[in-house]
Amino acid sequence: MITLKEILAGTEKGYAIGNFNVHNMEYVQGVVEAAEAAQSPVIIAITERPLKYYGIDYLINTVKAAEKNCSVPLCLHLDHGDNLDIVFKCIEAGFSSVMYDGSHLPIEENIANTKKVVEKAAEYGIYPEAELGKLQGIEDGKESTESALTDPEEAKRFVDETGIAVLAVAVGTAHGFYDGEPKLDFERLKAIREKVEVPLVLHGGSGVPAKSVKKAIDIGISKVNVGTELKVAFNQGIKGVWEENPDEIECTAIMGAAREGIKNKVIEKIDLFRSNL
Template sequence: MLVSGKEILRDALEKKYAVPAFNFTNMENLQAIIDGAEEMNSPVIIQTTQGAIEYAGFEYLADLGKGAAKRAKVPVALHLDHGTDLEYHLKAIRLGWTSLMIDASKCDFETNVNIVRQVVKIAHVLDISVEAELGVIAGKEDDIESDISIYTEVHDAVKFYNETNCDSLAIAVGTAHGIYKGEVKIDFDRIREIKQEINIPLVLHGSSGVPEDMLGKAVESGINKINFDTELKLANLKAMRKFIEENPNIYDIRKVFKPCRIAMKEVVIKKIKACKSYNKA
């Protein structure tokens, strides 16, 4: 069932689990996410970046996302991930997205606040949730790239929330977008301190490659939404390469993509367990 981002995150906040949020670009990708969520009886957020939209088309992803969500046996929110352009948000609203992320985290504090306010003002009238980001998360997400992390300060988070009234907040606490380089270090104390000051859903970006036990500890510390993308892509690529190597004469894309879908679903199930969202639908 297609639900608002507010509804799906409100339940996670109250029951102290995290909703897994997976990026999708095509049908097989999306089917793996929904199948895994249904098998685990978990609510789920399906996400599209601006890069995915430019690749597949706004209307195509709207049809895929809304159709899959409406038919799903579990609550599903359709989310715009890392939207930087106001026009993308307006079109996403028109096409039926139920959750938005406005990413102005590379701007100075006041500019970030003002941009988020614009989106909040429009979205809240329609009961659409708005996620913002404060601090800088290292790594690369589509065309958004940073070599360094700037951790979210507790007092800044409080001021930012009070001035924007955003529904959820992505915070920089040590994770990184893309493939991890080096040891994963998450500042769990910082998560707990921010949560204590602003009791809203907190979001962890850049979670691919983070050990499951660390994700679980992040949830226990106050995270209510965790984003995943790279590990799904890597699982898809590994399964595809293996199939092609073992079946060099097979050209039927249905046969090629079947093991890819299975491999991605296995990742989805593993992440749902880490988020503690199984049987929460």
């Protein structure tokens, strides 16, 4: 597994790396099988909720087992870690990347906490992601009804003062699916790109039209997060098995179909992100 900084190197050439949120072994297998089939690097992301449910060791060892059968670079990433203790535990446990999310805090507190994460991560050769601005929607079981688009000047200050290596920005996307078509603020994204040099991240990538994703990548997005669409693909795979055979009880058949759904969706996203180089 490689670091976030390493896996995003080269994305300025006009592609982005997919950040795919996983929840169990079948998710991990589906993402890794897709990466191998498409010959694309991928970021395997885990949020705090499954970490608390399964435990850090269980999930990190699942990813390490999958890595043995993969010839392309993988990055194991903590997504939306808003608890400093959990962020530090993931760093110590062997995650190759972490994101600290202090976007819900006043900027001064976000900067102070992010600096702590940067300093801790540096001890392990990790280059963290952090977020400035706030997305609406439900992420990891937590709902936010407020949003705050990223201010370009604040983005520059945030990067300069924290030393963060990767910046997640709010430019009109949301967690979960959308009511209608999301309106991305491309001019704001351009302004942020001009102010900061670090790679930029688009959270809330599920349901964003392909044309908007491509334009965001062309402007300078290096990483696109996908979570909700994978949940749908996983559940549709299971539903398809029972629609065909309502009496099916074999777990390998049921979960195998869910894994295949994940794999197909990830391949679709890799093609959209143009990372299958």
